Structures are given as C-alpha cells and as structure tokens.
Amino acid sequence: MDSIKTNTCQFSEKEKIIIEAARKRFAHFGYSKVSMEEIAVDVDLGKASLYYYFPTKENLYQAVLSKEQNGFIKEIEGLIASKISAGEKLVEFVNMRIIYFKRFLNLGTLSLHAFMDSKSFYTKLFLNFEDQELILIDRIISEGQSNGEFEKKLDSKTATVLLHVLHGLRIRVSRGIKELEVSDEAIRQLQTEMNIAIRIFIKGISK
Amino acid sequence: MDSIKTNTCQFSEKEKIIIEAARKRFAHFGYSKVSMEEIAVDVDLGKASLYYYFPTKENLYQAVLSKEQNGFIKEIEGLIASKISAGEKLVEFVNMRIIYFKRFLNLGTLSLHAFMDSKSFYTKLFLNFEDQELILIDRIISEGQSNGEFEKKLDSKTATVLLHVLHGLRIRVSRGIKELEVSDEAIRQLQTEMNIAIRIFIKGISK
DNA sequence: CATTCGACGTTTTTACTTTAACGGTCGAAG
DNA sequence: CTTCGACCGTTAAAGTAAAAACGTCGAATG
Numbered sequence: 001m002d003s004i005k006t007n008t009c010q011f012s013e014k015e016k017i018i019i020e021a022a023r024k025r026f027a028h029f030g031y032s033k034v035s036m037e038e039i040a041v042d043v044d045l046g047k048a049s050l051y052y053y054f055p056t057k058e059n060l061y062q063a064v065l066s067k068e069q070n071g072f073i074k075e076i077e078g079l080i081a082s083k084i085s086a087g088e089k090l091v092e093f094v095n096m097r098i099i100y101f102k103r104f105l106n107l108g109t110l111s112l113h114a115f116m117d118s119k120s121f122y123t124k125l126f127l128n129f130e131d132q133e134l135i136l137i138d139r140i141i142s143e144g145q146s147n148g149e150f151e152k153k154l155d156s157k158t159a160t161v162l163l164h165v166l167h168g169l170r171i172r173v174s175r176g177i178k179e180l181e182v183s184d185e186a187i188r189q190l191q192t193e194m195n196i197a198i199r200i201f202i203k204g205i206s207k
Numbered sequence: 208m209d210s211i212k213t214n215t216c217q218f219s220e221k222e223k224i225i226i227e228a229a230r231k232r233f234a235h236f237g238y239s240k241v242s243m244e245e246i247a248v249d250v251d252l253g254k255a256s257l258y259y260y261f262p263t264k265e266n267l268y269q270a271v272l273s274k275e276q277n278g279f280i281k282e283i284e285g286l287i288a289s290k291i292s293a294g295e296k297l298v299e300f301v302n303m304r305i306i307y308f309k310r311f312l313n314l315g316t317l318s319l320h321a322f323m324d325s326k327s328f329y330t331k332l333f334l335n336f337e338d339q340e341l342i343l344i345d346r347i348i349s350e351g352q353s354n355g356e357f358e359k360k361l362d363s364k365t366a367t368v369l370l371h372v373l374h375g376l377r378i379r380v381s382r383g384i385k386e387l388e389v390s391d392e393a394i395r396q397l398q399t400e401m402n403i404a405i406r407i408f409i410k411g412i413s414k
Numbered sequence: 415c416a417t418t419c420g421a422c423g424t425t426t427t428t429a430c431t432t433t434a435a436c437g438g439t440c441g442a443a444g
Numbered sequence: 445c446t447t448c449g450a451c452c453g454t455t456a457a458a459g460t461a462a463a464a465a466c467g468t469c470g471a472a473t474g
Contacts, residue, residue, distance in 0.1 A: 157399065157400065158407070161400050164400055165375065168372065168374070168378060169371055169372065171379060172371055192364065196364055196365065200407075200408055200412055201411055204406075204410040204411030
C-alpha cells in the first residue's frame with residue numbers, strides 16, 4: 001500500500017519506546033500473534049492512544065522492521081568504509097548478519113499464505129531489504145575487484161548467489177524450529193556453516 | 208516405525224506399476240492430498256487389493272521415495288566411478304540433483320507440522336537420504352584431495368556445508384511456490400544459481 | 415495358494431456455524 | 445496535543461456434525 005520508508009529514524013522518543021516494545025513482542029511471537037492491545041499495555045497506553053501514534057498495525061510493524069534493517073545497513077556501511085580487506089569485510093558481513101538474524105527471529109515468521117502473496121506489505125518490506133543487502137554485497141565485491149583482491153571477471157549474479165546461499169542456510173535453520181524457539185545450538189551450527197561457506201566463497205572469487 | 212529399507216528394488220512387476228502410479232500422484236499433489244483409493248483406481252484395483260500389496264500408505268510412500276532416492280544414488284555412484292575430474296563430478300552432481308528435484312517436487316511437500324516432528328517416518332526418510340548424499344559428496348571431495356585437485360587441509364564439515372548450501376538454495380525456490388506448481392522460470396533460475404555457486408565452491412576448495 | 419473385493423469399524427479431514435478477539439474509528443475530555 | 449472508553453465491522457478461534465480416508469476381514473474367484 002504505502003511506499004516503504006527509508007527515512008533516517010524520524011521518530012519521537014515516545015514512538016521509539018513503542019517501537020521497541022513492539023519489536024520485543026513481534027520478535028518473540030511473530031506478527032499475527034501479537035495484538036495492538038498487548039503492545040499498548042506494555043507501554044501503559046490505551047489501545048486508542050497507540051493508534052494515535054501508528055495509524056495501522058502494519059505501519060507499526062513496518063516501523064519496527066525498517067528500524068532494524070536500517071540499523072543493520074548502517075552498520076554494514078560503516079564496515080564497508082573501514083580499512084580492512086574486501087575478504088575480511090565479507091566475513092564480517094556474515095557475522096553481523098547472524099547477529100541481526102537473532103534479533104529478528106520470529107520477526108520474519110509470517111503465515112505461509114502471507115509469504116506467498118507477492119502483493120502483501122510484508123513481502124515488499126523484505127524484498128526491499130534484500131535489494132539493499134544485494135547492493136552492499138555488490139559494493140564489497142566490486143571493491144575487491146578494483147583493488148585486485150578478487151577476479152576481474154566474475155558472473156554478474158555472483159552477489160545474488162552469495163546472498164541466496166546465506167539466505168538459504170538461514171532458512172534451513174528456521175524451518176526446523178519447534179516450540180517457537182530457535183535453539184542456541186542451531187544458531188551456533190548456522191554460524192559455523194556460514195563461516196566455512198564464506199571462506200570457501202572468498203577463495204572461490206579471489207585471484 | 209519400520210526400519211528404512213535400502214533394498215535393491217525387490218518389487219514384483221505389479222508392485223512397480225503401483226509405485227509408479229503412486230509416484231505420479233504424490234509428486235503432483237503431495238502426500239496428504241492423495242488417497243489410497245485414487246491410486247487403486249489408477250491401477251485398476253480395489254482399495255482393499257492395494258492394501259494387499261502395501262500394508263499402509265506410509266509403506267507405499269516409503270517405497271516410492273526409496274526408489275527415487277536409490278535411483279539417484281546409483282546414478283551418482285556411476286558418476287563417481289567415471290573418469291572425469293572431481294571438480295567436474297561436483298558440477299554434474301549438482302545438475303543431476305536438479306533433475307531429481309523436478310521428479311520429486313511435491314513429493315517432498317508435507318505439512319509443516321509433520322516436517323518438524325522429528326519422529327515422523329517422513330523426516331526419517333529424508334534424513335537418511337541426506338546422510339547418503341553427504342557420503343557421496345564426501346567421497347568426491349576426498350578423491351579430489353587424493354589426486355591433488357583439492358586442498359589437503361579442508362574443514363571436516365566442508366561436504367556438509369556444500370550439501371546445506373545446495374539444499375538451502377532449493378528450499379528458497381520451493382518456499383515461493385503458489386498454486387502447487389514450481390514454475391519453469393524458477394527452476395531455470397535455481398539451475399543458474401547452483402551452477403555459479405558450485406563453480407565458486409570448487410575454486411574455493413581447489414589448490 | 416495367490417489375488418480380488420464389497421462391506422464395515424475407526425480415526426482423521428473437512429465444511430460449517432457460532433463465538434470471541436482483534437483492528438480500527440470517533441467523540442469527549444484533560 | 446494527547447488520552448481513552450465505547451463502539452463497529454471483520455476476522456480468527458472454538459466447537460461440531462458430516463464426509464472422507466485409512467485400514468481390516470471374511471468371502472469369492474481362478
């Protein structure tokens with residue numbers, strides 16, 4: 001419906017408090033299992049008052065997600081600006097991604113139906129995020145090519161493939177969830193596998 | 208319940224006909240959306256007669272899956288025995304895997320609940336298959352290490368990671384399905400991405 | 415003996431109805 | 445500007461009755 005905001009956190013203090021309260025609930029129970037009333041109670045407001053700040057539930061959810069995603073993207077941009085090699089940047093990218101994944105968890109768990117509906121606001125939010133991630137990865141890879149670290153001739157879809165590989169590994173883990181909890185063990189395993197994968201990948205695109 | 212059969216296709220002709228009819232239905236509609244009656248009609252039998260050959264629905268499904276999986280594994284063993292390089296074997300492995308994926312399709316689509324239940328016969332069948340695939344990949348990688356094609360020192364989880372990467376890419380595709388059909392376009396894209404990934408991977412583990 | 419099947423019991427899905435919960439609105443009040 | 449109680453229309457949950465499906469058995473067929 002609405003255009004996706006990529007603004008720079010133009011929220012009042014109260015709104016930030018609401019967003020954080022909402023984040024905790026959404027991250028733990030997922031979008032559909034959280035009611036606006038619950039969030040309102042968490043921040044000591046009536047439900048109607050909550051609607052004064054966020055006109056719809058989707059809007060609030062979008063605010064939560066955008067904040068998380070923008071925070072992540074900003075961190076990655078800081079990473080890109082740093083003086084380490086492109087390879088090390090990719091490794092760090094992967095590790096930061098896992099940390100953010102933990103914060104998301106059920107934040108990204110919506111009903112299968114909503115997932116498949118390509119017109120849903122939810123899908124749009126995540127596609128938009130994936131696009132931005134793709135750009136970031138592409139920048140790191142391009143940098144590596146410029147400074148002679150990576151091969152000059154790489155398939156144009158290389159960044160996409162890397163993103164999908166990471167995404168695929170992540171999905172594998174969240175698919176096996178039970179009892180609404182992703183075990184620490186599963187996350188450690190994911191971390192291990194992603195690190196092995198990214199190192200192989202880096203060598204695979206290096207000169 | 209029962210132990211998983213890894214037998215060498217000890218089925219009568221009639222049983223094979225039933226298995227193939229069942230495969231078509233299961234592959235198209237998935238386990239839960241196919242009734243034993245339908246399969247019986249397909250092979251011109253009464254339902255009770257079908258039960259004469261396969262004591263349970265699970266048993267029939269297991270027969271279908273085992274046949275597919277064993278066929279795949281046999282093909283891969285043929286591939287391993289061939290005289291091409293280990294790298295080329297990995298590329299071929301990926302391509303064969305996609306072909307088999309097409310044959311499976313909804314064969315692997317069960318309710319999420321059943322997927323998460325680690326005690327279900329279904330989960331066991333697929334875990335068993337994954338174990339066998341892992342062994343095959345490991346053999347190819349080991350061969351590559353022996354003949355000096357791949358690095359001697361590779362993380363012991365390298366094969367697992369490759370398998371999970373491929374699996375993850377595949378899941379990504381089947382997650383987006385709508386209308387019970389995986390579009391040819393989606394499969395082509397999967398094929399492209401897997402090929403790029405495996406080539407990078409091969410270079411990443413090569414000397 | 416090897417197969418087939420109609421008829422039947424029991425469990426699981428499905429389709430439907432009712433009810434509770436939720437998203438969202440409005441006017442009043444501090 | 446901000447808060448909230450009361451309210452509406454819609455959606456999701458709970459409950460239920462009917463249909464379908466899994467699986468069994470004894471008889472029939474050849």
